[in-house]
Amino acid sequence: MTDTIDNLVVVRGLTFKFGSRVIFDGIDLDLQRGKVTAIMGPSGTGKTTLLRLIGGQIRPTAGTLYVDGHEVPRLPRGELFELRKRMGMLFQSGALLTDLSVFDNVAFPLREHSGLPEAMVRDLVLMKLEAVGLRGAQRLMPSELSGGMARRVALARAIALDPMMIMYDEPFTGQDPISMGVLVKLIRDLNAVLGLTSIIVSHDVAETSAIADYIYVLSQGKVVGQGTPEALRESDSEWVRQFMQGTPDGPVPFHYPADDYAEELLSNEARR
Amino acid sequence: MNALQQLGHNALVALQRLGRASLFLWALLMGLPSLLLRLPLLIQQVFSVGVLSLVIVVVAGLFVGMVLGLQGYYTLVDFGAEESLGVMVALSLVRELGPVVAALLFAGRAGSALTAEIGLMKATEQLSGMEMMAVDPLKRVIAPRFFAGVLSMPLLAAIFSAVGVMGGYIAGVGLLGVDAGAFWSQMQARVDFYEDIMNGVIKSIAFGIVVTWIAVFEGYDAVPTSEGVSRATTRTVVYASLAVLGLDFVLTALMFGEV
Ligand SMILES: Nc1ncnc2c1ncn2[C@@H]1O[C@H](COP(=O)(O)OP(=O)(O)OP(=O)(O)O)[C@@H](O)[C@H]1O
Ligand SMILES: [Mg+2]
Numbered sequence: 001m002t003d004t005i006d007n008l009v010v011v012r013g014l015t016f017k018f019g020s021r022v023i024f025d026g027i028d029l030d031l032q033r034g035k036v037t038a039i040m041g042p043s044g045t046g047k048t049t050l051l052r053l054i055g056g057q058i059r060p061t062a063g064t065l066y067v068d069g070h071e072v073p074r075l076p077r078g079e080l081f082e083l084r085k086r087m088g089m090l091f092q093s094g095a096l097l098t099d100l101s102v103f104d105n106v107a108f109p110l111r112e113h114s115g116l117p118e119a120m121v122r123d124l125v126l127m128k129l130e131a132v133g134l135r136g137a138q139r140l141m142p143s144e145l146s147g148g149m150a151r152r153v154a155l156a157r158a159i160a161l162d163p164m165m166i167m168y169d170e171p172f173t174g175q176d177p178i179s180m181g182v183l184v185k186l187i188r189d190l191n192a193v194l195g196l197t198s199i200i201v202s203h204d205v206a207e208t209s210a211i212a213d214y215i216y217v218l219s220q221g222k223v224v225g226q227g228t229p230e231a232l233r234e235s236d237s238e239w240v241r242q243f244m245q246g247t248p249d250g251p252v253p254f255h256y257p258a259d260d261y262a263e264e265l266l267s268n269e270a271r272r
Numbered sequence: 273m274n275a276l277q278q279l280g281h282n283a284l285v286a287l288q289r290l291g292r293a294s295l296f297l298w299a300l301l302m303g304l305p306s307l308l309l310r311l312p313l314l315i316q317q318v319f320s321v322g323v324l325s326l327v328i329v330v331v332a333g334l335f336v337g338m339v340l341g342l343q344g345y346y347t348l349v350d351f352g353a354e355e356s357l358g359v360m361v362a363l364s365l366v367r368e369l370g371p372v373v374a375a376l377l378f379a380g381r382a383g384s385a386l387t388a389e390i391g392l393m394k395a396t397e398q399l400s401g402m403e404m405m406a407v408d409p410l411k412r413v414i415a416p417r418f419f420a421g422v423l424s425m426p427l428l429a430a431i432f433s434a435v436g437v438m439g440g441y442i443a444g445v446g447l448l449g450v451d452a453g454a455f456w457s458q459m460q461a462r463v464d465f466y467e468d469i470m471n472g473v474i475k476s477i478a479f480g481i482v483v484t485w486i487a488v489f490e491g492y493d494a495v496p497t498s499e500g501v502s503r504a505t506t507r508t509v510v511y512a513s514l515a516v517l518g519l520d521f522v523l524t525a526l527m528f529g530e531v
Contacts (some may be wrong), residue, residue: 055404083405095401100392109405112412157405 001243002052006129008165008197009054013063016046023102025221036180036191038208038241041218044256045205049212050093050218051167054199055089056080068164085113088158088166092173094150096142096157103138106157113161120190128156129192133182145176152183165197166190172204173212205244209233217243278380280300293489296410303415313416314423317530321417321484322424326431327383328376333432337439340364344440345448357450358459361440362433366414366472367528368432375479376435378425379512383487386417391501393489404491425480426473431442433472471527474530480517483512505527 010033016024023046026083031037039047050221053063054059056072064210065072093220110116116124128137132152142150151171158166168187175183188211191198202208208215217225217232217240225232225240233244258264307314344360390413394401399409437459444450463469487508494504 052400057400057403080407081408084404087404089401091397091401091404095397097398097402098396109407112407113404154401161405168495272387 006032009065009067009199011054011065013064014060014065015062016049016058017061022221024060027221027223028106028217029216029223031197031199032214033197034191034195035213036200036211038200038202038212038215040130040201040203040205040208040215040220042243043203045218045220047218048169051089051169051201053198054167055084055087082219085109085161088161088163090151090154090158090166090168090171092169092180094142094147096145096150096154100142101138102134102140102142102145105142105153106160109157109160120272124160125156128160129153131159132156132186133179137242148179150177151175152179155183155186158255159194161265162194163196165199167199170203171200172202172207180207185209209244220242289456289493293485294490294494296492297485299410300415300418300485303411304368304419306322306411307415307419313412313442314419318320318424321386321420322381322428325378325428326383328377329428329432330435330484332373332377333370333435334439334442335392336369337361337365337436337441339439340369340436340442341440341448345444345450353442354448355454356458357440358437358446358455359462360456361444362437362459362463363468365433365436365440367466367525368472368520368524369464371429371471371476371479374429374432374476374517375425375483378389378428378489379483379487379516380419380509382424383508383512384505386421386484386487387491387494388501390414390417390488391494393498394492394494395496395498395501399486408506414488414492418484421484421487422477422480425483426476429472429476429479458505471523474527475520475523478523479516482519486512488516519529 009029011027013026013031014024014030015022015026023254029039029252031076038081040049049058053060054067054072056075059073059109062076067083067087070079072080072083075083096102097108100108101126106128107121110121110124114121124248126138129138132148132155134152134156137145137149137153142153145153151174154167155192172182174178184207187200190196200208204214209232212229215229215232216223219239225235225237225243232240235241235244261264340361341357344357344364345354346362348357349355390399393409393413399413402409441452441455445452445455477516490504490508490511491501494500
């Protein structure tokens, strides 16, 4: 097993396909313990898919990945669940349980796993909610929250079991500038205070650069750039520079792979 | 040739689905022991699955019973056998209409709701989220709903039959003047506990398993979009209703036929 002492997540030759569509084509990643690593790339490159692979929800077509020394794709179900108790994941949509209140959502993992008495659960939940600034919203139902608030509740839930790592899927989208700032600080602080390892998936270059220690840039199934935020801005690759600076023109394709445009417009083939 | 290919393809897809559904049922049954340790989860679902179907079952049972009373009376009175109305109403309800109609209502009321709820939980990543919190959604979400359905169905069918008998009484004795004593005593004498009531109960248990199984599987297997969930909900009602009617024929032939 490769350097799992320093690296919490080690990915080697990871290949993944949805049907015949190749999402990842032999990528290697090393995510250092205690650091904030960002995975960036255009929409649809498979960032969310990568998090699902790390969480063991889907299995790679080829290659492998280790989390804390465990080879995730080969882990039996029981051990995978044990490992997941130590991984927090913040879904793009928040994924709050809609039939439970904010309080009960955050309490959910504690009640399922910790076996703590209810009084202690309550204190822990209030602490986590306070950390994301939503203690006042504890009695609301998820349908009464804005998208940004839901994301913060989901964050409180993700840290409820004090995991060793957190995976954030697009934490910044849908946040106003203030809560964005709060969130950026929160992620940094959580990382420092709780000694977490954080993985941030995002395409918000500015915010991500501000907190990431190391960035991988993915495109079309490959790692096209990696390094510290500073190093990436000065990258030799035109592609990476375009992405980091956000200019619309350049080698980054905006389109989902398709047949030739003119050909398709001119073809007489009836619509299916 | 193409049509043949399509047919083969569809058959394979259907078989695959049946295989998945069977594994799914197996996994649910495996979830029973851990569910017994967490009875509140089950009770909560019995409430939302069973108790909420109660009103429709009671109202439908009353009307079906009253119609049986009227129709039975008109037929029996020609033979001067209107005293047997109680038996006729009770047997039709306990053997057939109770389990079958209650199951059809259950599929429409509770089955569709189960599918939609589970399908939406899937579409909004709630099930995925649970998995990432190391909570098995099969055990935490699906199994309680499944067993709640299986438990509720026989009770609903029994309530349907009981209310139906009352409906038959209201129509036959109350409106048409059949002798009340004859109504009850003939019923008491001729309805057999094992032959009639137990067979009806067995039917309703079988229907409960099939309807709830279809409902939770369709939800769990739904394409996670709003369209996928709406299709799954429709499929639940259609498949569950057809399954109930088909199964009823098979069970009836086995129980009451001399085959
Ligand atoms: N269930 C699926 N079946 C087939 N293809 C899928 C499925 N889920 C995702 N894909 C494809 O995989 C690719 C990667 O999806 P993914 O959700 O990982 O993208 P992403 O990088 O997270 O994008 P975004 O930034 O928009 O969230 C997409 O192009 C999508 O078309
Ligand atoms: Mg995504």
